Amino acid sequence: MNTQQLEKEDSTRRTFAIISHPDAGKTTITEQLLLFGGVVRSAGTVKARKTGNFAKSDWMEIEQKRGISVTSSVMQFDYGGKRINILDTPGHEDFSEDTYRTLMAVDSAVMVIDSAKGIEPQTKKLFQICKMRGIPIFTFMNKLDRDGREPMDLVDELENVLGIEAYPMNWPIGMGKTLTGIFDRYNHHVELYNHEKNNQTSEIVDLDDSNDPIDNDKLAQDEQFEDAKDAIELLDMAGNQFDEGKIATGDMTPVFFGSALVNFGVKAFFDAYLKYAPAPSAHKTEEGDLIAPNDDTFSGFVFKIQANMNPNHRDRIAFVRVCSGEFEKGMDVNLYRTQKKLRLSNVTEFMANTRENVKTAVAGDIIGLYDTGNFQIGDTIYTGKQKVEFEKLPQFTPELFVRVSAKNVMKQKSFHKGIDQLVQEGAVQLYQSYTTNDYILGAVGQLQFEVFQFRMQNEYNSEVNMDPMGHKIARWIEPDQLDEKMSSSRNLLVKDRVGNPLFLFENEFALRWFKDKYPDVKLTAKL
Numbered sequence: 431m432n433t434q435q436l437e438k439e440d441s442t443r444r445t446f447a448i449i450s451h452p453d454a455g456k457t458t459i460t461e462q463l464l465l466f467g468g469v470v471r472s473a474g475t476v477k478a479r480k481t482g483n484f485a486k487s488d489w490m491e492i493e494q495k496r497g498i499s500v501t502s503s504v505m506q507f508d509y510g511g512k513r514i515n516i517l518d519t520p521g522h523e524d525f526s527e528d529t530y531r532t533l534m535a536v537d538s539a540v541m542v543i544d545s546a547k548g549i550e551p552q553t554k555k556l557f558q559i560c561k562m563r564g565i566p567i568f569t570f571m572n573k574l575d576r577d578g579r580e581p582m583d584l585v586d587e588l589e590n591v592l593g594i595e596a597y598p599m600n601w602p603i604g605m606g607k608t609l610t611g612i613f614d615r616y617n618h619h620v621e622l623y624n625h626e627k628n629n630q631t632s633e634i635v636d637l638d639d640s641n642d643p644i645d646n647d648k649l650a651q652d653e654q655f656e657d658a659k660d661a662i663e664l665l666d667m668a669g670n671q672f673d674e675g676k677i678a679t680g681d682m683t684p685v686f687f688g689s690a691l692v693n694f695g696v697k698a699f700f701d702a703y704l705k706y707a708p709a710p711s712a713h714k715t716e717e718g719d720l721i722a723p724n725d726d727t728f729s730g731f732v733f734k735i736q737a738n739m740n741p742n743h744r745d746r747i748a749f750v751r752v753c754s755g756e757f758e759k760g761m762d763v764n765l766y767r768t769q770k771k772l773r774l775s776n777v778t779e780f781m782a783n784t785r786e787n788v789k790t791a792v793a794g795d796i797i798g799l800y801d802t803g804n805f806q807i808g809d810t811i812y813t814g815k816q817k818v819e820f821e822k823l824p825q826f827t828p829e830l831f832v833r834v835s836a837k838n839v840m841k842q843k844s845f846h847k848g849i850d851q852l853v854q855e856g857a858v859q860l861y862q863s864y865t866t867n868d869y870i871l872g873a874v875g876q877l878q879f880e881v882f883q884f885r886m887q888n889e890y891n892s893e894v895n896m897d898p899m900g901h902k903i904a905r906w907i908e909p910d911q912l913d914e915k916m917s918s919s920r921n922l923l924v925k926d927r928v929g930n931p932l933f934l935f936e937n938e939f940a941l942r943w944f945k946d947k948y949p950d951v952k953l954t955a956k957l
C-alpha cells in the first residue's frame with residue numbers, strides 16, 4: 431500500500447475497549463455490536479461463551495471452570511464502513527493487570543453503567559486508567575427497560591465521582607414499564623420504544639424547533655415526554671456545551687441512555703460513537719518522537735502475552751497493537767529490546783470468536799504472534815533502519831500479595847525457571863523480603879495468582895504453595911532514605927525485581943502512621 435492507501439485504511443479503524451463493573455451489561459452490548467456487524471447471527475453467542483456453553487470455546491481451563499473471561503480477547507468486524515476492533519477486558523471483579531494494559535492499546539473506551547447502580551468500583555478504576563491516557567470515553571447508561579435511578583442523578587454522579595464533564599446525547603422518556611422512548615438530542619428526534627415487540631425502535635418521531643413532536647398527538651400528550659423536554663431545555667440552558675475538542679481529550683463524555691438487552695438505543699449510540707471516536711493516532715516513542723499511523727515502516731508493541739489459549743496447543747500468543755505501516759505475514763521485524771530480527775510467519779488475527787490467519791493489518795489492528803519465548807510485555811517491533819522503542823507501558827501498583835514457595839523442595843530449578851519467565855512476561859510482580867528473602871508475589875487482582883499457579887504447574891511442572899497476605903499498600907522509598915529500623919509489625923520491607931526497596935503497609939492507617947513518624951521520607955506509589 432502506498433501512503434495514501436494506508437492513510438485511507440487507517441482512517442477506517444476504530445479500536446476500543448468496553449469498560450464496566452461486572453453485570454453492568456458489557457457482554458450483552460458486545461453481543462449487539464457483533465450482531466450489527468453480522469458476525470453473530472443470533473443473540474446469545476457471546477453470552478454462551480461467557481457461561482461456557484459455546485462450542486468453539488477455546489479458552490483456558492481455568493476460565494471454563496470459573497465461567498469468566500480471563501483473557502482480553504479481541505473481536506474484529508466491519509460496520510458502517512469502519513473496521514472495528516473491540517478489545518475485551520475481563521469483567522470479573524478480580525480482574526488483572528491485563529485489563530489495565532489492554533487499555534494501553536485502544537484509541538477510545540466505551541463505559542457501560544447499570545442505570546440502577548450508577549458508578550461502581552471497577553468502573554471507577556478502569557475509568558481512571560483511560561483518563562490517565564487522555565483517550566475519549568463514551569458512556570452508555572444501560573438497562574433502561576428496568577426501573578433505575580433518576581437520569582439527572584446519574585449524570586451528576588458521573589461528573590462528581592469521575593470528574594469528567596458529561597454531555598447527554600439523549601434523554602429517557604420514562605423507564606422500566608413506563609419507558610416510552612428516548613429523546614435523541616443529537617439527531618433531534620424521538621425514538622419510540624415498542625413494548626410489544628420487546629425490542630428496538632418502533633418509530634422515529636421528528637421534532638420541530640420548539641422540540642414538539644411532528645404528527646404524533648400521543649407523544650405530545652405524554653407527561654413523561656414533557657418531563658424529558660424540560661430536562662433537555664434545562665441541559666441546553668445550564669448544562670455543558672457539546673465540545674468535540676473536550677471529547678477528543680477525554681475531558682467530556684457523551685452520555686447515551688438505552689438498553690442493551692432489548693437492543694434499544696444501541697444503534698443510535700454506536701452510530702454516534704463511530705462518528706466521534708478517533709481513528710488511530712500517532713504513537714510516542716521513548717525518545718519523544720511521534721510515529722504516524724501512515725508511516726511506511728511497520729511498528730507495534732506487545733501489550734499482552736497469553737499462554738494456553740487453546741489447551742490443545744501449548745502455545746503462547748503475544749498480542750501486538752499495530753501502530754504504523756502495514757503488517758504482512760512472513761515479514762521480518764526487529765525486536766527493539768534484543769535487536770534481533772524475527773520472521774513473523776505464524777500470526778493470527780481475531781475475527782470475532784474465530785482465529786483467522788491474518789494477511790495484512792494496519793494501525794489500530796491487533797495481531798497475535800505465536801511466541802516461543804521471544805517477547806515480553808511492552809516490547810516494540812518494527813521494520814526499517816530507524817530504531818523504534820515505544821514509550822514504556824506504565825506499571826500498575828499491586829494491591830494483593832501472596833508468599834510463594836515450591837511444594838517440592840527438590841524441584842527448585844523448575845520453580846525458579848517458571849517464576850522468572852512468568853514475571854518477565856508480566857503475569858505477576860515479584861518481590862523478596864529484605865530479611866528472609868521469601869518470594870512474594872503482587873497483583874492487582876486475585877485471578878492473576880490463580881493463573882500463575884495454574885501455569886506453574888502446567889507449563890513448568892512446578893506445584894506451588896501460596897500463602898495469602900491480603901491487601902497491602904505498596905510504597906517505594908528512596909534507597910538512601912532507607913533505614914531498616916523503619917520496618918515494623920505494620921509494614922513489611924521488601925525489594926522489587928530490580929532490587930529497589932519498598933514497604934508493604936497493612937492499611938491506610940499504617941501508612942499514615944509511618945508518614946507522621948518519618949515526615950521527611952518520600953514514598954511513591956509507583957516506580
Ligand code: G4P
Pocket residue numbers: 450451452453454455456457458459477521572573574575576688689690691692
Ligand atoms: P457483564 O458482561 O457486564 O458482566 O454483564 P452481562 O452482559 O452479562 O449482563 C449482566 C446481566 O444483566 C445479565 O443478566 C443480562 O441479561 C442483564 N442485562 C444486560 N443488559 C441489560 C438491559 O439492558 N436490561 C436488562 N433488564 N438486563 C440487562 P443475568 O440474569 O445475569 O443473565 P441472563 O441469565 O439474563 O442471561
